[in-house]
Amino acid sequence: MKKIGIIGGGAMGSGIAQVFAQAGHSVVLYDTNQEALDRSKQNLANTFVKLVAKEKYTAEQAETIQNSIEYAQSLDAFATIDLMIEAIVENLDVKKSVFKQVEAIVSEDCILASNTSSLSIASIASSCENPSRVIGIHFFNPAPLMALVEIIPAVQTREGLAEEVKALIQSVKKLPVITKDTPGFIVNRVARPFYGEAIRILEEGVADAETIDFAMTSLGGFRMGPFELMDFIGHDVNYRVTESVFEAFFYDPRFKPSFSQKRLFEAGYYGRKSGRGFYNYAEGAEKKAPNQEQALLEKIYKRILLMLINEAADALFLNIANREDLDTAMTKGVNYPKGLLKWADEYGLENVQNDLDELYNYYHEDRYRLSPIIRNMVKENKSFY
Numbered sequence: 001m002k003k004i005g006i007i008g009g010g011a012m013g014s015g016i017a018q019v020f021a022q023a024g025h026s027v028v029l030y031d032t033n034q035e036a037l038d039r040s041k042q043n044l045a046n047t048f049v050k051l052v053a054k055e056k057y058t059a060e061q062a063e064t065i066q067n068s069i070e071y072a073q074s075l076d077a078f079a080t081i082d083l084m085i086e087a088i089v090e091n092l093d094v095k096k097s098v099f100k101q102v103e104a105i106v107s108e109d110c111i112l113a114s115n116t117s118s119l120s121i122a123s124i125a126s127s128c129e130n131p132s133r134v135i136g137i138h139f140f141n142p143a144p145l146m147a148l149v150e151i152i153p154a155v156q157t158r159e160g161l162a163e164e165v166k167a168l169i170q171s172v173k174k175l176p177v178i179t180k181d182t183p184g185f186i187v188n189r190v191a192r193p194f195y196g197e198a199i200r201i202l203e204e205g206v207a208d209a210e211t212i213d214f215a216m217t218s219l220g221g222f223r224m225g226p227f228e229l230m231d232f233i234g235h236d237v238n239y240r241v242t243e244s245v246f247e248a249f250f251y252d253p254r255f256k257p258s259f260s261q262k263r264l265f266e267a268g269y270y271g272r273k274s275g276r277g278f279y280n281y282a283e284g285a286e287k288k289a290p291n292q293e294q295a296l297l298e299k300i301y302k303r304i305l306l307m308l309i310n311e312a313a314d315a316l317f318l319n320i321a322n323r324e325d326l327d328t329a330m331t332k333g334v335n336y337p338k339g340l341l342k343w344a345d346e347y348g349l350e351n352v353q354n355d356l357d358e359l360y361n362y363y364h365e366d367r368y369r370l371s372p373i374i375r376n377m378v379k380e381n382k383s384f385y
């Protein structure tokens with residue numbers, strides 16, 4: 001069993017601590033804020049009251065797990081850890097200074113990982129004397145419930161470390177995928193069109209949010225429609241991610257943010273948490289009934305799905321991850337009903353090509369350009385699986 005040091009006792013750090021403690025590792029959770037540590041400890045205690053009531057754990061096991069987490073306001077205990085996972089604010093300068101500070105305390109063999117969602121691992125690693133031990137380990141929220149973990153070796157990361165980390169992540173009963181150190185890794189890159197294309201359809205006046213959501217849940221089998229989901233995530237978070245991915249991709253128009261969402265963000269209409277987003281969550285507010293015209297629903301569903309498939313295919317084309325990992329990431333990281341490459345095969349690659357080319361020919365916008373991998377595969381009569 002290993003000793004894991006976690007920096008940041010917020011939503012992610014606390015969840016990650018729970019994952020490792022449940023798997024039998026000993027954990028030190030460090031935060032500069034004592035209140036955050038107290039909250040984290042109390043939340044975990046509340047969680048285990050429920051888990052014991054549901055008979056997932058005995059009271060004794062629950063106590064052992066909770067006792068295996070040490071809550072610390074000093075980094076002293078980090079001298080003996082095997083792996084550090086940083087889950088503090090999403091700010092490059094702050095993360096770099098923490099990595100530098102930690103590297104001076106830990107042993108030479110200690111692996112240093114960041115749970116960043118959007119920063120490059122290479123830039124974080126550059127703050128270390130030995131950047132070859134730095135890697136991204138990206139959990140999803142809530143970490144104890146979401147199976148997916150993206151593992152991101154940086155250009156500096158030593159050969160073999162990604163595989164070692166993968167084995168460790170599997171041993172704590174999570175599903176690791178390996179991805180290149182490019183913006184949004186897999187999930188936050190491939191999922192962009194689910195939001196972006198839905199908003200575009202809304203802005204063009206093709207349909208309202210209720211109808212677009214209904215198309216994606218009823219025909220696509222998605223658990224939530226894009227507008228419900230954005231309101232749930234919060235436009236403060238979702239808009240910022242969209243903007244940072246767009247910038248990080250050197251302003252590739254495929255990832256262009258929308259004014260509709262920017263205005264919601266600026267207005268403080270963050271979604272559920274603020275009572276208003278695309279929808280109104282005030283007491284008594286009612287949602288409009290969706291338009292159930294089949295041809296319209298079909299058109300919306302296909303347009304968003306095509307854009308998602310194209311994004312996943314392009315990620316494969318650019319070797320961001322392998323076929324299986326790309327599909328696992330979307331089914332386990334954001335609960336898509338099917339992997340997008342599998343879905344592409346079902347849709348028929350020639351249909352994907354024809355339907356996307358039709359959108360491209362209509363709009364003449366780069367966002368609708370077909371990934372070359374699909375055109376090549378159609379030529380060679382191939383499918384993804």
Ligand SMILES: NC(=O)c1ccc[n+]([C@@H]2O[C@H](COP(=O)([O-])OP(=O)(O)OC[C@H]3O[C@@H](n4cnc5c(N)ncnc54)[C@H](O)[C@@H]3O)[C@@H](O)[C@H]2O)c1
Nearest residue numbers: 008009010011012031032033036087088089090116117141
């Ligand atoms: N929330 C998500 O959905 C999610 C999902 C995946 C990854 N992430 C990433 O995980 C990281 C943490 O996100 P979060 O949502 O848990 O944030 P959070 O705000 O809930 O928690 C951050 C914690 O870090 C502590 N902290 C800040 N600076 C510190 C420092 N210098 N040293 C020690 N502790 C410090 C804060 O006191 C706070 O308790 C971010 O990089 C974020 O991008 C978040």
